[in-house]
């Protein structure tokens with residue numbers, strides 16, 4: 001199995017098109033600080049998948065050598081996508097994949113139901129095969145656009161390699177699956193709980209938005225034995241500045257901040 005990080009930003013990316021906050025302005029001034037929407041490329045025995053279909057998906061496929069098409073003119077190694085939730089930043093890329101003949105979409109039943117409008121739009125273009133994945137439901141937080149009822153499986157953590165790797169870019173609670181994994185890549189959207197309110201992006205705290213802040217998870221994360229990474233950084237997160245003190249705090253705990261393009265060796 002191969003893993004490559006395709007993006008590490010929360011919704012909007014870094015920079016976000018309508019934002020001039022310090023994080024976004026810094027990324028405009030220093031292109032090396034740009035981060036695409038959080039995503040992961042996975043090569044398994046049964047084919048290649050992208051975890052979450054972001055607005056950047058076409059560029060993310062191009063950026064990963066083993067996801068590029070060939071050798072035939074219309075042969076793509078990409079078999080499908082795995083969705084950890086139904087948020088637009090994790091699903092809108094499905095529409096960009098409409099050139100495929102066939103696409104497998106692996107997700108929980110409630111996420112599939114939420115995406116019925118996308119499925120209707122895509123039907124004349126691409127055959128979609130819905131399937132399950134090793135998804136551990138962790139949150140009942142549904143996307144704002146969804147009018148479906150409350151369900152426990154709106155947000156999931158993805159287990160790969162029988163649970164050796166866990167990918168959880170949105171974490172309202174700590175999934176127990178993390179404690180048994182050798183490599184975990186988890187929610188680093190916000191540094192502290194007040195960050196969304198302090199920066200004026202929301203009236204809610206990070207936790208109320210369905211994201212445990214790094215301050216609430218880093219110590220427990222540091223006690224896990226294997227490789228530990230944060231991803232899904234919001235543009236308000238101080239970690240989007242490579243000079244931020246917070247990088248030292250994590251380094252001392254043995255925790256990494258995922259970077260776009262990073263190859264995860266297993």
Ligand SMILES: [Zn+2]
Pocket residue numbers: 016019020021022023024025235236
């Ligand atoms: Zn910003």
